[in-house]
Amino acid sequence: MSTPETNYTILVVDDDKASHIIVKNLIGKKYELVHVKEPQQAINILSEKRINLILCDIHMPGMTGLEFLEAIKKDIDKKDIPILLMTSLPTVEKEQKAMDLGAKDFINKELFHLSPIEVAQRIEMKLVSNFRIPDLSKKLAANQKEIVQDMMVRMETMDFLNVSQEFCHQIAKLFELEHLSFWKLSKEKPNLLVTVGSKTPRDYNPQDLYTELVFRRMIKNRKPYYTNNIYNSKLGVFIEGSREEGMPAEIGVPMFAITESDLIKNQMKIPGNAPIFGYMLMKRSKVFSTKEYAVLSKLIIRCSTMIWRLYKQM
Numbered sequence: 001m002s003t004p005e006t007n008y009t010i011l012v013v014d015d016d017k018a019s020h021i022i023v024k025n026l027i028g029k030k031y032e033l034v035h036v037k038e039p040q041q042a043i044n045i046l047s048e049k050r051i052n053l054i055l056c057d058i059h060m061p062g063m064t065g066l067e068f069l070e071a072i073k074k075d076i077d078k079k080d081i082p083i084l085l086m087t088s089l090p091t092v093e094k095e096q097k098a099m100d101l102g103a104k105d106f107i108n109k110e111l112f113h114l115s116p117i118e119v120a121q122r123i124e125m126k127l128v129s130n131f132r133i134p135d136l137s138k139k140l141a142a143n144q145k146e147i148v149q150d151m152m153v154r155m156e157t158m159d160f161l162n163v164s165q166e167f168c169h170q171i172a173k174l175f176e177l178e179h180l181s182f183w184k185l186s187k188e189k190p191n192l193l194v195t196v197g198s199k200t201p202r203d204y205n206p207q208d209l210y211t212e213l214v215f216r217r218m219i220k221n222r223k224p225y226y227t228n229n230i231y232n233s234k235l236g237v238f239i240e241g242s243r244e245e246g247m248p249a250e251i252g253v254p255m256f257a258i259t260e261s262d263l264i265k266n267q268m269k270i271p272g273n274a275p276i277f278g279y280m281l282m283k284r285s286k287v288f289s290t291k292e293y294a295v296l297s298k299l300i301i302r303c304s305t306m307i308w309r310l311y312k313q314m
Contacts, residue, residue, distance in 0.1 A: 005030045006264050008127060009050065013042045013068070014057040014086070022112045023055060027120055030264075039068035046078055053127055055107075058087040058094060066097060073102040082126045104130070105152065121309075124260035125152060128268070128302050133294050143174040144295050151303055160310035165194050167303060171282070172196040175296065178247055179283040183209065185276060199283075201241025209279075212237040214252070219276060224253040224297040228287040237281065247283040253297050254279060255304035259312075263305050270301070277308060 009032040012023050020035045027033070034049065036042050038060055045051065054072075058065035065085050073079050082104040087094060095106040104126045111119050129148045136144070147170050154163050164182055172180040179197040183190045183206070190209045209215055214235055218225055228249045230236025236250040255278030256270050263270070280300050288296075 004028075004032045007267065008032070008052040008264060009034060010123070011036070011042055011045055011051045011054045012056075013037075013039060013054065013060075013065070015060045016057065019057065019086070019109065026112060026116050027123060030120075039063040039065070039071075042068065043071075046072075046081075051081055053123065053130075054081055054083045055123075056083055056085055058085055058098075059089070066094075066101060069098065069101045069103055080130070080132050082130045084123065084126060121260070122152075124264060125155060125306060128260045128263055128305055131268075131298055131302065133291065133298070136291055136295070140291055140295055144299060146174060147171060147299060148303075151306065155306055155310075160307065160314055161193070163310055164307055167307070168194045168196045168280075171296070171300075175282070175284075175292065176286060177282050177284050178245070179281070181281045183279040183281070185279055190279070197283075199245040199247060201238040201247075201283075202244055203241055204238060209237065215279070218252055218254055218279075222254060222270070222276065224251065224293075224301070226251040226288055226293045226297075236283075242283055245283075246285050249284050249287050251282040251288060251293055251296055252279065253282075253300040255300065255307070257308055258305055259309045260305045263302070277311070278304060 010027070011034045012020055013036050014020060015037050024033060034045055034051070036045060040063065042054070042056070056065045056068060069083050069085065072081065072083060084105040084107055085098045085103045086107045086109050088109045090106070090108045098106045105122055107119060107122065129151065150170050151167060154166050158166070168180050168182050171177065177197055178199040181192060182194040184193050190206050192206045214225065215237055225235065227233050227235040230239050230248055230250050231243055236242060237252070242248070242250070254276045257275040257277040258271065282296065
């Protein structure tokens with residue numbers, strides 16, 4: 001048996017042998033797959049082995065997929081494992097029930113034949129967007145969940161620019177940002193693609209971005225940054241304009257030119273040779289907590305892999 005391309009393990013739960021063969025042919029080279037025929041076997045595996053994602057059929061004898069989903073989401077040790085439900089008989093009611101119970105996605109089995117690349121990408125998106133930061137408040141955890149769910153839906157139907165705009169609007173709304181801007185970077189000049197919020201620093205000249213010391217330091221270090229007092233620390237960009245608008249708190253996040261597949265293959269770490277294609281700048285009058293910074297920086301870096309994939313498809 002060949003070694004998978006990644007060290008991620010997917011548990012496949014289905015009483016139909018053909019489904020297991022289809023899943024193996026689609027993603028068996030990339031992930032370690034564990035195959036079981038019914039939910040109790042899956043529960044036994046979950047108690048013994050680390051599982052990164054579950055693909056589960058809805059219609060099975062005994063415990064159904066929906067009942068299995070509900071049970072797992074009530075288990076404090078297993079509730080964060082993303083579960084994708086599959087069915088050959090999709091209905092709006094089933095999909096809504098699955099999402100209400102906490103499913104990360106709902107897949108029509110026909111897609112395995114009609115659009116296998118889409119199924120593989122949806123699995124990759126769930127793995128990339130599923131991360132846990134310990135001890136988050138209920139509000140922060142809810143914000144993270146809402147942004148990810150919204151992103152998953154929009155990735156199915158929208159293009160690069162529309163997904164980028166909606167992603168920025170959602171972040172600005174949930175984190176009460178007074179300014180958010182998304183920049184596409186190139187050697188020649190920065191291209192300001194999206195601006196959201198009620199305030200924009202005066203004399204906000206995009207050409208000035210490349211002269212900002214903090215921005216240049218971020219590009220060199222390849223890491224996000226944050227400060228709650230750019231006036232004194234000098235750790236922000238467009239400082240004077242931000243002072244006039246009363247926005248001392250700032251977060252800046254680099255966005256890398258890699259896809260979800262690239263990130264998964266590199267164990268969720270940014271490869272050292274990955275170019276920086278974008279920059280997201282966030283400002284507000286309220287200070288940022290360490291947890292907010294952790295959620296925003298990781299969320300943006302992870303989701304930027306999806307945005308980059310859409311950009312490549314243009």
